[in-house]
Amino acid sequence: MGAINTKILLESKDLERCPFPIPVGWFFVDFSENLQTSEIRNIEILGQEWVLFRNEGGKVGMTDPYCPHLGAHMGHGGKVVGDNLRCPFHHWEYNTEGWCKNIPYGKITPPIVKKQAILRALPVVERYGMIWAWYHPECEAPQWELPAIPELEEPGHVKPRRGSWPVNTAIQEIAENGVDFAHLKFLHGSPAIPPAEVSFDGHISSVNMANGYIVGKGYGPGLNVFHFTQEGVTATMVSYSVPITAEKSQMNMSFTHKDFPEGSRELAIAKKLVDHMIGQAEGEESAGFESVDFIVWNHKKYRPNPLLCDGDGPIVQYRKWFKQFYVADPETLAKI
């Protein structure tokens, strides 16, 4: 008997569940309707606490909570005053871009105040009725724009059905499901491993599963749009997971389709497609993600060097694509 390679047997002891930093990208923060004018809210996403506010002009700001003056937490006692967020401690005011706009008592302003924003503020846009923030660990400006999603922005579509689920893993692990074609048969119980094509171009990933049945695109790590088509009827699933901490994510989805006439064949197919996306379709042979994926995600560890076989999907290519969104030291990147 030859010598046993114990490396493979012992490797899992040193594996981490989620060795990933928070990735760069646009991330869903909340629905626009949930943040009123002059409202201030403390939120925890993207690995830290933030103060989210809507100024009197309607613009949304998302800033670091701690005032650059003496460190008060502006989400506790702060106030929206005109365009600005006012710190409760000495009433310094900051706009939605993090510039200090007023120090009510100082005669000599620290020079840096005039040169740059002194409070970290994430770039924020509102699209599809949602608030989105651009996250980059080193505060770099957005590297791409959010895409048009006509189903969420243009009339003629039904009000989206929404879902939101907490998951105890990083968003890379959630999204890897999209290229893990073999698990569709064995975990979800679908009748066969569907044929699929995947391609990557810059921050965009594209997938075509089962010859046009599911066609989707990923726009960075925080937004995926999938179209499910059956008998000429298309339904849309938009998924927008957001990292909460390194090991905790919130998975969010919206489902919609054209506003087909009541009682029509098209409406029945579209509704069934949406049920199928959630895994609740009548007579469905396979189990939806709610019932099976979470069990795996919530407990698995990440293997940076997986043992793959020929039936697996393009997991390595997908991971390589996802890695572009991580900014970290070489030691951290080596574990991903």
Ligand code: FES
């Ligand atoms: S700590 Fe915020 S104004 Fe002084």
Ligand SMILES: [Fe+2]
């Ligand atoms: Fe899955």
